[in-house]
Amino acid sequence: MSSIASMSKEELTLRLAECREKYAAYKAQHLALDMSRGKPGPDQLDISLEVLNCVNARDGFLAGNVDTRNYGILDGTAEAKALFADILGVPADTVIVGGNSSLNMMFDYITQGMVSGICGGKPWITCEQRKFLCPVPGYDRHFAITQRYGFEMIPVPMTEAGPDMDEVERLVQDPAVKGIWCVPMYSNPDGITYSDDTVRRFANLKPAAADFRILWDNAYCVHHLTDTPDTLLNLYNEALKAGNEDLVIQFTSTSKISFPGAGVAAMAASPKNVADIKARMTIQTIGHDKVNMLRHTRYFKNAEGVHAHMKRHAAILRPKFNIVTNTLEARLGQSGIARWHKPNGGYFVSVQLLEGTAAETVRLLKEAGVVLTPAGATYPYGRDPYDRTLRIAPSYPSQEELQTAMDLFCVCAELAALTKLLAK
Amino acid sequence: MSSIASMSKEELTLRLAECREKYAAYKAQHLALDMSRGKPGPDQLDISLEVLNCVNARDGFLAGNVDTRNYGILDGTAEAKALFADILGVPADTVIVGGNSSLNMMFDYITQGMVSGICGGKPWITCEQRKFLCPVPGYDRHFAITQRYGFEMIPVPMTEAGPDMDEVERLVQDPAVKGIWCVPMYSNPDGITYSDDTVRRFANLKPAAADFRILWDNAYCVHHLTDTPDTLLNLYNEALKAGNEDLVIQFTSTSKISFPGAGVAAMAASPKNVADIKARMTIQTIGHDKVNMLRHTRYFKNAEGVHAHMKRHAAILRPKFNIVTNTLEARLGQSGIARWHKPNGGYFVSVQLLEGTAAETVRLLKEAGVVLTPAGATYPYGRDPYDRTLRIAPSYPSQEELQTAMDLFCVCAELAALTKLLAK
Numbered sequence: 001m002s003s004i005a006s007m008s009k010e011e012l013t014l015r016l017a018e019c020r021e022k023y024a025a026y027k028a029q030h031l032a033l034d035m036s037r038g039k040p041g042p043d044q045l046d047i048s049l050e051v052l053n054c055v056n057a058r059d060g061f062l063a064g065n066v067d068t069r070n071y072g073i074l075d076g077t078a079e080a081k082a083l084f085a086d087i088l089g090v091p092a093d094t095v096i097v098g099g100n101s102s103l104n105m106m107f108d109y110i111t112q113g114m115v116s117g118i119c120g121g122k123p124w125i126t127c128e129q130r131k132f133l134c135p136v137p138g139y140d141r142h143f144a145i146t147q148r149y150g151f152e153m154i155p156v157p158m159t160e161a162g163p164d165m166d167e168v169e170r171l172v173q174d175p176a177v178k179g180i181w182c183v184p185m186y187s188n189p190d191g192i193t194y195s196d197d198t199v200r201r202f203a204n205l206k207p208a209a210a211d212f213r214i215l216w217d218n219a220y221c222v223h224h225l226t227d228t229p230d231t232l233l234n235l236y237n238e239a240l241k242a243g244n245e246d247l248v249i250q251f252t253s254t255s256k257i258s259f260p261g262a263g264v265a266a267m268a269a270s271p272k273n274v275a276d277i278k279a280r281m282t283i284q285t286i287g288h289d290k291v292n293m294l295r296h297t298r299y300f301k302n303a304e305g306v307h308a309h310m311k312r313h314a315a316i317l318r319p320k321f322n323i324v325t326n327t328l329e330a331r332l333g334q335s336g337i338a339r340w341h342k343p344n345g346g347y348f349v350s351v352q353l354l355e356g357t358a359a360e361t362v363r364l365l366k367e368a369g370v371v372l373t374p375a376g377a378t379y380p381y382g383r384d385p386y387d388r389t390l391r392i393a394p395s396y397p398s399q400e401e402l403q404t405a406m407d408l409f410c411v412c413a414e415l416a417a418l419t420k421l422l423a424k
Numbered sequence: 425m426s427s428i429a430s431m432s433k434e435e436l437t438l439r440l441a442e443c444r445e446k447y448a449a450y451k452a453q454h455l456a457l458d459m460s461r462g463k464p465g466p467d468q469l470d471i472s473l474e475v476l477n478c479v480n481a482r483d484g485f486l487a488g489n490v491d492t493r494n495y496g497i498l499d500g501t502a503e504a505k506a507l508f509a510d511i512l513g514v515p516a517d518t519v520i521v522g523g524n525s526s527l528n529m530m531f532d533y534i535t536q537g538m539v540s541g542i543c544g545g546k547p548w549i550t551c552e553q554r555k556f557l558c559p560v561p562g563y564d565r566h567f568a569i570t571q572r573y574g575f576e577m578i579p580v581p582m583t584e585a586g587p588d589m590d591e592v593e594r595l596v597q598d599p600a601v602k603g604i605w606c607v608p609m610y611s612n613p614d615g616i617t618y619s620d621d622t623v624r625r626f627a628n629l630k631p632a633a634a635d636f637r638i639l640w641d642n643a644y645c646v647h648h649l650t651d652t653p654d655t656l657l658n659l660y661n662e663a664l665k666a667g668n669e670d671l672v673i674q675f676t677s678t679s680k681i682s683f684p685g686a687g688v689a690a691m692a693a694s695p696k697n698v699a700d701i702k703a704r705m706t707i708q709t710i711g712h713d714k715v716n717m718l719r720h721t722r723y724f725k726n727a728e729g730v731h732a733h734m735k736r737h738a739a740i741l742r743p744k745f746n747i748v749t750n751t752l753e754a755r756l757g758q759s760g761i762a763r764w765h766k767p768n769g770g771y772f773v774s775v776q777l778l779e780g781t782a783a784e785t786v787r788l789l790k791e792a793g794v795v796l797t798p799a800g801a802t803y804p805y806g807r808d809p810y811d812r813t814l815r816i817a818p819s820y821p822s823q824e825e826l827q828t829a830m831d832l833f834c835v836c837a838e839l840a841a842l843t844k845l846l847a848k
Contacts, residue, residue: 039494039495039496040494042494045485045491045494048493052715055476056476067466069469069472069683069684069686070464070466070469070683071463071679071685072685073685099712100523100713101710101711101712103708103709104708107707107709108708111539115535115549115573141710144707148540149539255495259494259715260494261497261711261713261714261715262492262714262715262716280572283565283569284527284528284532285525285528285531286527286565287525287685288525289523289524289686289716290685290686291476291683291685291686292686292713
């Protein structure tokens with residue numbers, strides 16, 4: 001469509017009628033598609049099958065001299081620590097390897113802050129006005145953790161370079177602000193990678209609270225879609241230079257490298273933080289699943305092995321992302337009712353629609369059989385004050401399904417926009 | 425040795441000299457043995473190899489219609505829930521399947537109590553005088569959790585029928601008492617199974633605190649050593665009869681069925697408790713490792729499959745337990761300085777020595793190269809007020825090593841006892 005701003009009321013009305021007709025035709029198809037979560041498609045799962053086969057009686061169960069089947073090794077096998085250190089670009093002794101979920105490691109860390117305090121600080125639960133910074137749009141599961149624990153979540157707008165650092169630097173002067181959620185590379189949902197300047201400003205942050213932490217969820221650190229990937233400055237190295245390394249808690253996992261349900265998660269942090277975290281873990285568990293660590297270290301070996309493997313994921317995902325952005329461009333590119341960032345990696349495209357039309361667009365899609373992440377989900381408390389941001393997750397549907405869903409998405413977005421404009 | 429009570433000072437002195445000579449001979453052997461933890465031996469790990477092989481590309485990855493490799497299913501596959509329900513004798517919808525560690529599920533549950541409260545109750549952290557009942561001797565890792573969270577741990581003596589229920593019933597009248605740790609079958613470390621009467625009294629407990637919970641760690645529910653196993657009354661059924669089902673939180677795992685490092689853990693509780701726990705879990709994780717659940721459900725199928733498998737463990741463990749109890753009987757049976765329960769299952773034998781000699785016995789063993797669980801470990805805060813209880817874990821050493829270690833154990837126990845008696 002052409003720019004809405006240039007259209008007369010009559011043209012808009014005509015266009016609305018056309019849209020309604022198209023929409024009715026889609027409804028008649030009785031679609032059943034899901035673009036709600038960043039879930040790899042079945043074809044992606046199949047490229048990692050060898051991960052499941054490489055631990056067996058023939059090749060044994062030793063990681064170094066550790067029988068991975070038995071008890072022990074609180075923070076992961078040396079091989080698994082080395083693999084994640086290689087991926088994150090940090091020393092191996094800063095790494096703690098966990099179970100199958102980095103989200104669980106984040107939950108446990110925030111929980112530890114709440115009930116035991118961080119590095120000798122007071123339990124956050126005793127800080128009645130506790131606050132957490134939430135770049136928006138962001139990841140709903142991050143926000144759900146700090147919501148459960150009664151933090152006041154303060155939205156910080158995302159820019160093309162990452163969170164608005166003027167805002168972050170201003171807000172951390174409040175000692176009640178205990179941390180910030182970050183997805184620094186191919187951010188969820190915008191697909192933006194933080195600029196070098198943003199990373200340096202994070203590394204040099206001077207928060208008022210000694211127990212303030214940057215929760216650096218590097219979920220998509222190797223999840224490139226193109227041969228010209230984004231690059232992310234190494235926050236831990238920058239923080240070390242600034243003598244600020246205790247500020248940083250990093251997370252990543254193989255959920256979208258091997259298997260979402262059966263991967264390995266890890267965190268990395270300064271020696272002081274690692275000691276603090278391990279003091280909790282030694283009470284919490286005897287150790288995580290080392291056989292699964294062995295599967296991953298045997299198969300991937302090192303970061304290079306991971307990068308090679310990720311190219312196979314990219315080959316599957318790239319066409320899907322192209323369907324999303326090409327369709328948006330072709331159908332809504334000139335309309336003035338939608339903006340988006342074309343990401344070089346990650347799992348999402350986030351679309352900024354006309355204010356006040358995101359929820360209606362989701363409702364229309366749902367009525368026609370396509371499930372999207374709920375409008376508002378990328379904001380704390382599920383409330384998008386502008387009702388305009390939607391997250392598209394293209395990985396799970398087939399290309400054909402995705403094309404249909406995206407065509408319909410554009411129809412619904414336009415329908416919602418025209419209806420709103422004409423109601424004025 | 426004959427009864428110490430019947431010996432003259434001269435006989436004791438002579439005996440002590442003999443013991444010292446034997447001890448010196450052992451020291452000269454430079455042993456290096458570990459009887460400290462209930463860790464299966466390598467031969468036990470080998471009998472479960474097929475668990476690791478039964479999930480592969482040929483047989484697929486579906487549990488029902490769920491691709492276990494992908495995200496989803498918060499509380500475990502239907503198959504895994506059914507398996508644990510069968511093992512525990514509870515309805516499948518009371519089961520939550522977790523990761524590789526039931527200890528972690530217990531830690532998470534107590535943590536949830538601390539920070540969020542149980543079923544709408546106040547967070548336990550706000551109860552400054554919070555208390556927890558600890559049957560003694562008991563499991564050090566249980567006690568470590570409640571110690572970390574600042575509970576006053578109140579010891580309750582174990583009897584041959586389980587915890588002293590008069591004491592339990594008296595103590596739960598205090599609303600600050602929030603729970604009790606129980607290992608009801610083949611208890612750690614005594615190897616005692618709670619009597620039917622004890623289970624019924626637990627089921628009918630009327631604690632003052634609405635958020636009091638029985639943490640029923642049924643770790644050894646299928647871990648029989650003999651063909652005449654103990655039987656444990658079903659607490660959940662008894663609690664249902666009493667309208668008291670919200671009192672019970674059960675735990676178990678396959679750690680000592682398949683692999684300690686790579687098994688599957690589960691908990692079971694009333695619908696009200698399950699809803700409370702899942703409300704936390706839905707924030708904590710997208711789901712635990714379903715591929716590993718599939719390995720276990722494919723291999724074991726049901727409780728019958730587990731029972732058949734456990735007979736293979738018993739065949740390996742029974743001779744080891746016989747070495748422990750036969751050696752104790754032969755060397756110390758008439759001495760009057762040691763008492764123990766000969767267990768029909770589980771992983772431990774606990775020995776009551778002469779008061780004030782447990783720590784010295786451990787010290788002597790260590791000096792001769794044999795590591796035992798520290799004296800006191802089976803008591804809250806690691807303090808055995810009588811310094812008399814030691815826990816023997818026979819599973820890991822070979823039979824030959826175990827025989828040597830037990831011979832030495834008896835020498836050390838006697839040496840410590842004679843030294844103490846003669847010092848009076």
